[in-house]
Amino acid sequence: MQIDFHHAVTYVCSRLAGFERAQAEVIAYASQYVDDATEQGVVTFDNGALYQRSSSAHKMLDYRNFQALADHRVWLPFHFLPGNGGSEAKADAVGAEDWIERLVCRPNSPVARAMMRRCIAKREEPYALLQLGIALHTYIDTWAHQGFVGFRHDINLASDLGSHDQKHDALCRYISDKLANYFVDAALPLGHGTVLSLPDRPYLQWHYRDYRGQLIERDNPNDFLAAADHMFQVLCGHRKGTLDDALPGLPEPDRSRLDELLRTLTDDDENARHAAWLRAIADGAFSFGKEDVQYTLTGPGSWEHLALGRIADKDEPQPIFSYSSGFLGSHWKLFNDALQAQRFDVLHVVLPSFGLCAA
Numbered sequence: 001m002q003i004d005f006h007h008a009v010t011y012v013c014s015r016l017a018g019f020e021r022a023q024a025e026v027i028a029y030a031s032q033y034v035d036d037a038t039e040q041g042v043v044t045f046d047n048g049a050l051y052q053r054s055s056s057a058h059k060m061l062d063y064r065n066f067q068a069l070a071d072h073r074v075w076l077p078f079h080f081l082p083g084n085g086g087s088e089a090k091a092d093a094v095g096a097e098d099w100i101e102r103l104v105c106r107p108n109s110p111v112a113r114a115m116m117r118r119c120i121a122k123r124e125e126p127y128a129l130l131q132l133g134i135a136l137h138t139y140i141d142t143w144a145h146q147g148f149v150g151f152r153h154d155i156n157l158a159s160d161l162g163s164h165d166q167k168h169d170a171l172c173r174y175i176s177d178k179l180a181n182y183f184v185d186a187a188l189p190l191g192h193g194t195v196l197s198l199p200d201r202p203y204l205q206w207h208y209r210d211y212r213g214q215l216i217e218r219d220n221p222n223d224f225l226a227a228a229d230h231m232f233q234v235l236c237g238h239r240k241g242t243l244d245d246a247l248p249g250l251p252e253p254d255r256s257r258l259d260e261l262l263r264t265l266t267d268d269d270e271n272a273r274h275a276a277w278l279r280a281i282a283d284g285a286f287s288f289g290k291e292d293v294q295y296t297l298t299g300p301g302s303w304e305h306l307a308l309g310r311i312a313d314k315d316e317p318q319p320i321f322s323y324s325s326g327f328l329g330s331h332w333k334l335f336n337d338a339l340q341a342q343r344f345d346v347l348h349v350v351l352p353s354f355g356l357c358a359a
Contacts, residue, residue, distance in 0.1 A: 001200050001202070002035075002270035004202065004270055005224060005227075007028050008293070009224075009277070010133070012281065013232045016250065016286065017238075017239060029303065030130045030131075030133025031136050034078055034138075038057050039053060045322070056134070076346070077138065079150060080105045081111060083107075083146075084356060104147060105146055108230055116135060127334040130334045130338035139234065158210060161206065162206065163206040202273075204220045204221075205218065225255075228250060229250050257285055258286075261280060306332065307330035308327075309321060
């Protein structure tokens, strides 16, 4: 999914679930920032203090950059959560083929629900809202990224891409032809690299053949609406302190309005769709009323700038930042705390509870 869903739809669902505006802004920013936190390493301050920042994404504009993308500690815990074959059962010793199938991302899998219960159990932590946003990013990605695994493997191979409308069918055919002979030898595809951004576009209905030659039909509008419904349930569960099947879905008429926007905002540019979502929110499209919401990634007003006082110049070999007493409580620092906590929870608590060892 892209910024229109991870930020705008997450904000809408957070407000509808009863979170205050400032809380919803934190949850939505954290959810989108998972895709934008591409830097890692030690941050050095002028008083000698140090802080280890972490990354939850790599720059994905070039899907051929396999060396940078091949990081299980990024893609599995934050973008391609293993689905355990959709089973609640703990995996025993299994062969390689079954093992890979268990690592395939599945929508709303038992693993995904367990991850969200783990997140809810930690709602008293100082970084609780930040981890909620991060976990929601991973959770709703299970709908968009279903059928793929978060590392290089031929199970991710896809061919014969197509769509039911002429405009996007041409796009699918172009991508399919361009990549048909590219993924060979060591250049095995990571995640949904062979279908590029098609799974992440909310308005698109499309299809492809998987590595077995089976025709896979994808209906992004329906999948994304289901993701929004379940995200709303999880957000209600977080406020309630428990996650159960009795939690309601999105209320009407908000659900219908959200569905309409998912289907009718069809600009290929995710930032254009995001801007349209923010205009709809500002115009009072939803029952919580008119609200001005922004997402500032870099520069003044961004979380990083507010925490560190400036953005390091790309040419600075070892930037030194002025330390302030507000750093420890800043959203940027708490986001990085939550990122490390979420990675540990997924890789060392949630996945092992299903008998899965990854990264």
